[in-house]
Amino acid sequence: MNKPLRRIAIFCGVLILALLVRTNYLQYVRADELNSREENRRVRIERYAHERGDIIVDGKAVTGSVETNGSDFKYKRVWKDGPMWAPVTGFSSQAFDSTQLENLEDGILTGNDDQLFFNRTLSMFTGEQKKGGNVVTTLNGAAQKAAFEGLGNQKGAAVALDPQTGAILALASTPSYDPSVFAGNSDKDSEARAKLLADKDQPMLNRALRETYPPGSTFKIVTAAAALENGLYDSIDDPTDSPLPWTLPQTSRPLNNEGTIPCKNATLREALRYSCNTVFGKISADLGNKKMIEEANKFGFNDEIFTPVRADKSVYPEDNPSQNAMAGIGQASNRATPLQMAMVASTIANDGKLMQPYMVAARQAPNTDTIYTAEPKEMSQPLSAANAQKIQQMMETVVEQGTGTNAQIDGVTVGGKTGTAENGVNNSKKPYAWFISYAKTDKGSPVAVAVVVADSKANRDNISGGGLAAPIARAIMKAVIDNK
Amino acid sequence: MSVVTNTTTIGAIDAPSRRNTELIMMVFAIAISVFAYANVGLAIDGKLPSGMLGYGAGLVLLGGVAHLVVRKFAPYADPLLLPLATLLNGLGLVLIWRLDQSQRLIQDAARRGYTYSPDAPKQLLYSAIGVAFFVAVLMVLKDHRVLQRYTYISMVVALVLLITPIFFPEVNGAKIWISLGPFSIQPGEFAKIFIAIFFSGYLMVKRDALALASRRFMGMYLPRGRDLGPILTIWALSILILVFETDLGTSLLFFGLFIVMLYVATERTSWIVFGLLMSGAGAVGVATFEPHVQQRVDAWVDPFKNFGQTGASGASEQIAQSLMSFGSGGTLGSGLGQGHSDLIMFAANADFILSTVGEELGLAGMMAVLLVYGLIVERGIRTALAARDPFGKLLAVGLSGAFAIQVFVVAGGVMGLIPLSGMTMPFLAYGGSSVLANWALIAILIRISDTARRPAPAPAPSPDAEMTQVVRP
Numbered sequence: 001m002n003k004p005l006r007r008i009a010i011f012c013g014v015l016i017l018a019l020l021v022r023t024n025y026l027q028y029v030r031a032d033e034l035n036s037r038e039e040n041r042r043v044r045i046e047r048y049a050h051e052r053g054d055i056i057v058d059g060k061a062v063t064g065s066v067e068t069n070g071s072d073f074k075y076k077r078v079w080k081d082g083p084m085w086a087p088v089t090g091f092s093s094q095a096f097d098s099t100q101l102e103n104l105e106d107g108i109l110t111g112n113d114d115q116l117f118f119n120r121t122l123s124m125f126t127g128e129q130k131k132g133g134n135v136v137t138t139l140n141g142a143a144q145k146a147a148f149e150g151l152g153n154q155k156g157a158a159v160a161l162d163p164q165t166g167a168i169l170a171l172a173s174t175p176s177y178d179p180s181v182f183a184g185n186s187d188k189d190s191e192a193r194a195k196l197l198a199d200k201d202q203p204m205l206n207r208a209l210r211e212t213y214p215p216g217s218t219f220k221i222v223t224a225a226a227a228l229e230n231g232l233y234d235s236i237d238d239p240t241d242s243p244l245p246w247t248l249p250q251t252s253r254p255l256n257n258e259g260t261i262p263c264k265n266a267t268l269r270e271a272l273r274y275s276c277n278t279v280f281g282k283i284s285a286d287l288g289n290k291k292m293i294e295e296a297n298k299f300g301f302n303d304e305i306f307t308p309v310r311a312d313k314s315v316y317p318e319d320n321p322s323q324n325a326m327a328g329i330g331q332a333s334n335r336a337t338p339l340q341m342a343m344v345a346s347t348i349a350n351d352g353k354l355m356q357p358y359m360v361a362a363r364q365a366p367n368t369d370t371i372y373t374a375e376p377k378e379m380s381q382p383l384s385a386a387n388a389q390k391i392q393q394m395m396e397t398v399v400e401q402g403t404g405t406n407a408q409i410d411g412v413t414v415g416g417k418t419g420t421a422e423n424g425v426n427n428s429k430k431p432y433a434w435f436i437s438y439a440k441t442d443k444g445s446p447v448a449v450a451v452v453v454a455d456s457k458a459n460r461d462n463i464s465g466g467g468l469a470a471p472i473a474r475a476i477m478k479a480v481i482d483n484k
Numbered sequence: 485m486s487v488v489t490n491t492t493t494i495g496a497i498d499a500p501s502r503r504n505t506e507l508i509m510m511v512f513a514i515a516i517s518v519f520a521y522a523n524v525g526l527a528i529d530g531k532l533p534s535g536m537l538g539y540g541a542g543l544v545l546l547g548g549v550a551h552l553v554v555r556k557f558a559p560y561a562d563p564l565l566l567p568l569a570t571l572l573n574g575l576g577l578v579l580i581w582r583l584d585q586s587q588r589l590i591q592d593a594a595r596r597g598y599t600y601s602p603d604a605p606k607q608l609l610y611s612a613i614g615v616a617f618f619v620a621v622l623m624v625l626k627d628h629r630v631l632q633r634y635t636y637i638s639m640v641v642a643l644v645l646l647i648t649p650i651f652f653p654e655v656n657g658a659k660i661w662i663s664l665g666p667f668s669i670q671p672g673e674f675a676k677i678f679i680a681i682f683f684s685g686y687l688m689v690k691r692d693a694l695a696l697a698s699r700r701f702m703g704m705y706l707p708r709g710r711d712l713g714p715i716l717t718i719w720a721l722s723i724l725i726l727v728f729e730t731d732l733g734t735s736l737l738f739f740g741l742f743i744v745m746l747y748v749a750t751e752r753t754s755w756i757v758f759g760l761l762m763s764g765a766g767a768v769g770v771a772t773f774e775p776h777v778q779q780r781v782d783a784w785v786d787p788f789k790n791f792g793q794t795g796a797s798g799a800s801e802q803i804a805q806s807l808m809s810f811g812s813g814g815t816l817g818s819g820l821g822q823g824h825s826d827l828i829m830f831a832a833n834a835d836f837i838l839s840t841v842g843e844e845l846g847l848a849g850m851m852a853v854l855l856v857y858g859l860i861v862e863r864g865i866r867t868a869l870a871a872r873d874p875f876g877k878l879l880a881v882g883l884s885g886a887f888a889i890q891v892f893v894v895a896g897g898v899m900g901l902i903p904l905s906g907m908t909m910p911f912l913a914y915g916g917s918s919v920l921a922n923w924a925l926i927a928i929l930i931r932i933s934d935t936a937r938r939p940a941p942a943p944a945p946s947p948d949a950e951m952t953q954v955v956r957p
Contacts, residue, residue: 001877002869004748008881009865011744012888016858019892020851022901026810027847034811039791039804042812042824072588072824 041072046110048073048094053109053132053366055089055101058141061134063089071185077102082178084148087157087171087206088139088359090309091179095189100206100309101135101359108133108363115372119365133371136362138167142479143447147172150472155455157207157338160476163346163438163448165376166355168307170449170476171339173207209311212335213452216421217465218434219330220280221344221391222316224268226295227283228387236268236390246278248285249321255281255329258420272394273402275418277329284328285321292316292328298382299354300343301336307357314340331422338450341436346448348395348415349438352388354379395437404435406470409478413440416473418465430460435469439477447480449473502563503555509567510547517543517574520820524582527821539581542608543574546615557622558934562867565933568860569926572911573611573919575853578820579840580604580914583833586826603833603914610916614923621927628931632875635685642678645671646721646738650728659729660906672734672907673921676890677928679741680882687749688875695750718742723766730776733897733905737889739763744885745878748868777903784903802828802836806898809839810850817846833914835906838898853912854895861888864929870936880932883925 026034034040052075054061062085065075073094079085090100098106107113111120111132123130140160147158151174160170182193196204205211227233233240244264245254255277257263263276271279284292296302296316305311317323317333326332339357347354356379363372383391395415398404404416416437423429438448451469458468518540525533533539547570554561581604583589593600625631631638648671649659661668687694697708722735743759771777782789783800791804809825812818823843828836842850864884871877890907897904908918 001748001751001874004751005865005869005877005881008744008748008885009862009869012861012865012885013858015888015892016854016861018901019854019895019899022896022899023810023842023847023850023854026807026899027813027842027850028815030807031811031814034808035814037788037808039788040808040812041827042808045824 044094044097045072046112047092047106048075048077050111050130050132051075052077052092053111053134053364055085055105055109056134056136057085057088057139057144060141068184073185077183078180079178082180083176084144084172086176086179087173087208088137088144089179091183093179093183093185093189093193095185096182096193101137104308105135105360105363108135111366115363116365119367119369123366131366133366134364134368135360136364138162138165138169138359138361138374139171140169140480140483142483143170143476144172146170146475146479147451147472148174148176150451150475151453154453154457154468155201155207156451156453156469157211158449158451158472158476159208159338159342160447160449160480161342161346161355161357163350163355163445166346166357166379167361167374167376168357168359169447169480171208171359173205175201175203177203206309207452207454208338209307209309210337212312212314212337213432213434213454214332214334214421214423215330215336215341216419216432216434217275217277217330218341218344218417218419218436218450219328219334219336220272220275221348221395221417221436222296222299223280223283223292223328224272224391224394225299225348225383225387226287226292227268228390229295229383230287230291232283232286233268236394239265239267240271240279240283242266242271242276242279242282244278246282248281248325251322253322255325268390269394269397272417273397275403280329281325285325289319289321289324292324293318295382298380299347300340300379305339305343305357307339307359309359311337311339330419338452340450341434341452342448342450345417345436345438345450346445347382348388348391349440349445349448350388351385352383353381353385392440399437403464403466404437404470406466407435407437407474407477409439409474409481412477412481414438414474414477415440416470418470420464430455431463433463433468434465435473437470437473437477439481441481446484447477449476451476501559503559506554506561506563506566507551509563510551510570513567513571513574514540514543514547516571517578520575520578521581523819524578524585524821527819528582528585533581539577539608542612543570543577546570546612550615550618553619553622554930557626558930560934560937560939561930562863562933562937564859564863565926565930568856568863569911569923572853572856573614575841576837576909576912576914577604577607577611579837579912580607580833582821582844583826583837583840585821586832588826589829589832592829606916607914607919610919613916614919617920618923618927621924622931625928625931628876628879628928628935629873631681631879631928632685632688635682638678638685639682642675642682643721645675645678646725646734649731654730660731660734667916670908670915670917672731672737673917674924675734676737676741676886677883677921677925679738680745680879680886683742683745683882684875684878687745687878691749691874694746694755695752719762719766722763723770726766726770726777727774730774731906732777732780732903733890733893733907736763736893736905737886737907739766740889741882741886744889745882748881749874749878780903780905784900787900802830803898803900803904805829806836806839807900810842810899813843813846813850815847817842817844817849820844834908835894835904835913836898837913838895838909841912842899854891857887857891857895857910860884860926861891863933867929867933867936871932872936876932876935880929883929887922887925 051065055063062080064078066078068076077092090102092098092102109132143160147170157173177196182189242265247254257277261274263278293316301314301316304313314336323332327334356377361374362370365371392415399407399414399416403418407414407416419434421432423431433453436450438445451472453468584602584604590600648662652662722739726735746755783803787800787803805828825840825843826832841853861884868877868880894907894909896902908915910922
């Protein structure tokens with residue numbers, strides 16, 4: 001019986017061998033694939049197993065981690081001034097994943113990023129508790145506070161940029177939410193999140209980056225830039241060829257101005273000061289859809305912008321001549337994010353150079369060694385320095401003696417443009433109040449802002465860019481200048 | 485004339501008993517388990533576990549008693565079997581104790597409305613009873629050939645054990661339990677031993693008839709109809725178990741064991757071909773109409789299908805979790821107490837205990853554990869080779885074969901190599917029946933190996949030699 005016995009021995013050996021091969025295959029060959037599966041809860045457990053690094057503003061953390069009990073996630077994320085910073089940080093919830101900086105910088109914040117490899121290896125030997133690195137933002141606490149408090153209980157958003165670098169100084173969106181209320185994974189957290197999602201005011205919507213509005217008259221800056229760049233007009237103080245009334249091309253519909261303002265053959269400076277629809281509508285019509293799109297694209301329209309948080313595409317549409325004329329004054333299908341309009345203001349303030357907006361200034365290893373420092377990058381040059389300076393003069397006139405007087409700051413040169421964009425069919429809903437502006441000192445411009453108030457509690461006749469949005473912009477600019 | 489000359493053909497080379505080797509191995513096995521226990525405590529609480537002394541003392545006591553009993557009652561037994569079993573049992577206790585600490589499992593028990601109670605103390609008790617079983621078998625069973633007398637009684641016992649669960653309620657989709665008040669036993673575990681005894685006795689008697697009286701057909705020796713009878717009966721029975729108890733594991737074990745023993749007894753390859761064809765036909769036939777089996781097969785084909793969604797089968801979710809456990813263990817593992825294999829939730833410390841080995845001890849630990857199982861099996865087959873009587877050979881190969889098949893079926897199931905079936909990993913997994921039955925199995929193997937390795941008694945001095953006288957002239 002020994003021959004079959006030996007064969008059985010081999011057979012049993014083969015069974016064990018098959019198991020050995022399988023375990024090698026699973027644990028060596030397939031390990032990475034299995035470990036990165038989204039079904040794998042270990043990924044999230046690992047994310048919250050250590051103290052998460054912080055997101056830092058003005059040298060102080062706006063986030064934190066607290067130890068929790070009763071769940072397999074050891075640490076829970078908390079935010080200081082959550083509603084104010086939520087549009088910047090996003091959330092990081094044990095149960096509902098994460099968004100924005102918390103998500104994009106997860107590798108640094110958890111300490112798992114490859115850039116931290118040596119750091120991790122080192123602390124493995126020193127036996128240090130694992131901890132995440134920090135993300136240092138470009139934001140300015142005072143400016144953010146001014147923006148958030150200025151918007152108050154109105155629906156809207158504000159973005160402030162440093163025109164010379166593209167650094168984002170403020171990024172506010174109201175109404176906002178506190179990410180701390182659903183950072184855990186209890187039933188209470190789920191309820192809190194469900195409530196936020198059901199809220200018709202959409203507090204979790206990041207209006208500064210992820211919502212587009214018709215930019216209204218603030219877009220006239222882009223139209224003016226297109227006129228100067230394409231040589232349609234050379235001087236801002238020579239009369240333009242602008243009849244009044246002026247009918248939209250290929251229609252019999254006249255384009256109206258707001259009230260009775262002196263727009264007939266007005267100079268560019270005067271047209272901007274009074275916000276003449278006819279003058280800018282005609283410029284857009286004269287240049288044509290293609291050239292307008294070209295210029296708008298140089299400012300960043302029709303493209304997603306990554307700050308690194310993604311901002312929705314602002315759209316200057318391809319359209320027929322009459323709609324193109326309307327788009328030239330920021331109506332029709334023209335849509336822009338507040339970030340986009342802040343970029344427009346900052347381009348003018350920075351003598352025509354558009355800097356890539358960014359909000360991560362630096363990344364730090366857990367021991368606060370800096371492992372990355374942001375370098376400002378030029379994104380495009382939508383207009384020449386000479387033309388940019390011409391538009392600066394026009395915008396400064398608007399603030400000195402035009403619709404934007406509410407943005408004046410003592411001892412500082414301020415340029416701005418108001419906008420009151422129609423909303424709904426035949427302007428049936430409350431209009432959007434816009435204001436874009438920049439402040440300038442002898443060392444160039446430190447700040448450009450865009451503010452939109454989408455739904456104010458104010459009476460609709462009192463809604464205007466100059467009245468509602470300009471004071472907020474002023475507060476933000478003042479905060480930046482005072483903070484310097 | 486005091487010089488005894490060896491005139492028998494059986495070698496009476498004085499084989500070393502190897503009891504001291506066994507003792508050293510036992511010390512190793514227990515030390516590894518105790519260190520593992522300390523490791524878990526340090527990893528989870530940051531300090532040595534408070535039960536360490538009791539646990540260590542318990543293992544030393546159990547191992548010590550077992551060793552002394554072997555020393556006394558089976559002095560020539562194989563020196564590896566007992567330490568290997570002790571190592572697995574000790575590691576199993578550590579793993580079960582480690583899973584007892586899992587907050588996730590405690591909360592899950594609360595959510596399901598069970599009162600949570602740690603399993604490790606119970607397993608320690610079962611281990612003690614298991615070792616008592618081991619001792620009892622060695623003391624009572626002085627010679628394994630005695631079992632031959634109980635061939636048909638064994639068959640009856642095995643059948644009763646296999647059939648009874650049909651009359652008990654289903655637990656988690658399979659009827660493999662007999663519940664008696666607070667106790668429940670999994671009769672399949674014991675049945676494998678009784679079946680092995682029955683087959684050994686039956687085949688020893690019938691092997692010549694089965695091997696020689698066959699017709700040649702297409703180059704294969706086909707058995708005669710009357711010899712085919714018992715085989716078809718076994719085949720039918722294993723399928724009935726599959727259908728009525730939805731117990732894939734036991735029927736596979738049952739049938740595999742039969743083929744192995746039949747092959748060894750008859751030395752005919754045709755029996756294997758025949759057996760594989762029959763088991764294949766049975767498996768496919770049942771799989772097509774039995775939803776429980778279909779579920780298992782679906783879960784095996786794509787465990788991540790419908791993961792986390794309502795309506796996904798529990799088995800598929802468990803296999804997916806188990807695969808992720810293995811993956812996360814990687815080459816060296818997360819370290820004892822530092823993994824998340826408890827995500828498997830239900831049966832994490834029973835059928836799926838190997839996932840915890842995979843996650844916390846890694847590929848290295850898995851290979852070690854699988855090799856320990858492999859060693860037990862091969863020592864068992866070695867015992868069969870060494871055994872001098874056909875009954876002992878058959879019984880030893882039957883028991884080792886059953887052990888190997890069980891290990892393969894369970895480990896292959898949790899690793900996604902083959903469809904999952906509800907059996908336990910011998911010695912490692914939590915469960916009284918399993919520990920008891922496997923200790924008894926090891927005891928029988930040790931008994932056979934003792935008989936096999938025992939030096940042949942010195943031949944009685946021949947009366948002729950005594951009487952012969954040299955006649956001097």
